[in-house]
Amino acid sequence: MTDISNAQPRRLPEPAAMVTLIKPITWFPPMWAYLCGTVSSGVSPFSSIGLVLLGMFLAGPVVCGMSQAANDWCDRHVDAINEPYRPIPSGRIPGRWGLYIALAMSALSLLIGWQLGPWGFGATVLGVAAAWAYSAEPVRLKKSGWWGPGLVGLSYETLPWFTGAAVLAAGAPSIYVVVIALLYGIGAHGIMTLNDFKALEGDRKMGVNSLPVTLGPEKAAWVASIVMAVPQVVVIALLWLWDRPFHAAGVAAVLLAQFWAMSVMMKDPKGKAPWYNGVGVVLYVSGMMISAFAIRTLGAGA
Template structure:
C-alpha cells in the first residue's frame, strides 16, 4: 500500500494538454532512447558469449537488439513515467507527461501499446526470446505500477531494474543465438554483472532524492543518506567484478582476467573522486566508470566465446 505522502501527491493537479494524439517527438522522448544502450549492449554481450557464429544469424541478432532496447526498455520507460508523473512534477517537470506535452492518458496508452508490440517482436525469437521478454515486461510493470510498485523500496526496485537491464538481455542474447539454455559460465557472468548494476541504479537515484523523499519512495539515497548510499554503490559495483576476475582465472581466461582487473583499478580511482561529491558527480561517473564496467562485460563475453563456453 502506498504511503500517505505518496497518495496525497498522486492527487496533485498536473498540467494536461487537450485530449489529442501525441506527436512523434513527444512519444520518442517518453521512450527515452538514451536508456536503450545498456540493454542492447547486454544483449550483444550475451550473443557474443554464446560462441555461436553470427554468420546467417544477423536477423535474430538485429531483432533481439530491437527487442532489448527500443521495445522492452522503451516500454519500461513509458510505464515508469506514467506512474511517476507526480514525482516527476517535482524532480523533472519538463518531462512529457507532467509538462502536459503528452495529452490526456496517452502516457499509459503508449506503455500498453508498446508492451503488446514488444511481445509481437519477441515471437520470431523462439521460446527463449519470448519467455525472456515476458519476464522483463512483467518486471517493468511490477517496478512502477501498483500494487507491487517495487521502486518504493530501493533494494527491490534496483534489483529488478539491474536484472532486466543486464542479466535478462545477456541471457536472451545467448539463448537466442544458441537456441538453448546458455552454459553455466554465461549464466554466472550475466548474474554477476546484474548484481553490480544494482550499484549503478543507486547512482541514478541521486538525481531524484527530493521528489522521492516527498512522495514516500524509499530509494537507497533516501533510506541511507547520499554519502552512505554512494559508498554502498561502489562496493556493490566492485565486488562482482572481483568474483568475475577469479572465475576468469579459474576458467583459464587469464588475459581477460587481467583486462577486467585493469578496468576495475581505473574504476576504483574514479570512485574516489565520486565519493568526494557523490550527488553532483554521479552523472560524471556514469559516463566514465560505468563505461569501463560495461567494457569489461564485452571482454568476458569474447573470452567465453573463444573458449567455447
C-alpha cells in the same frame, strides 16, 4: 517569455515528446548486454545477424523504451516535483496517452519476442512483467532501494545477456554464461542506485525509499560502489580459474579505472553521480564484453 497560462491543452501527444518519453539514451545497456550474450554463446553472431539485430532492437527501443514509458506514467506525480518539464507532467503527452503508449509497446514487445523462438519469447514475457512490477502499483518495487535497483539491474544486464546467448545457441546457455551474466546484473544494482540521485527530493516527498533517500547520498554512493565492484572481483577470479588470465587482466584494468572514478565521485556524491554514470558505466560495460569473449569457447564446449 511567452505566456502559456491560457494555452489550450493538447489532445494528442507531441511527436518529439513521444521520443523523449521512451528515452533513447537508456537503450544502450540492454542492447549491449544482448550483444554480449550473442558473443558469449560460442556461435558467431554473423551466422545469424538477423536474430542479433532483431534481439538488440527488442531489448533496447522496444522493451527498454516500453519500461521508460511505463515508469514515466507511474511516476508522473513524482516527476511533477522533480522534473515538471518531462513529457507527461508538462502536458506534451496529455491525458492517459502515456499509459496507452506503454501498453501498446508492451504488446509490441511480445509480438517481436515471439519471433525469437521460445527462449526469446519467454525472456520477453519476463522483461515486460519486470517493467510493470518495478513501476506500477500495487507491487511498485521502485519504492524499495534494494529490490527496485536489483530488479532493474537483472532486467537490463542479466536477462538480455541470457536471452542473446539462448537465442543464438537455440538452447539453454552454458553455466559460464549464466554465472557471468548474473554477476554483471547484480553489479548493475549499484549503477541504478546512482541513477536515483537525480530524483532525491521528489522521491523523499512521495515516499520512494531509494538508497539515497534512506541512507543519504554519501552512504548510498559507498554502497553503490561496493555493489558494483564486488561482482567484478568475482568475475576476475573466475576468469583466472577458467584459464583466461589475459581476459581477467583486462577486466581488472577497467575495474581499477572505475576505482579512480569512484574516488572522484566520493568528493561530491550527489553532484558527481551523473558524471560517474557517464564515465564509470562505460568502463563497466567494457568489462562485460571482455568477459563475453573470454567465455565464448567455454560455452561452446559445455
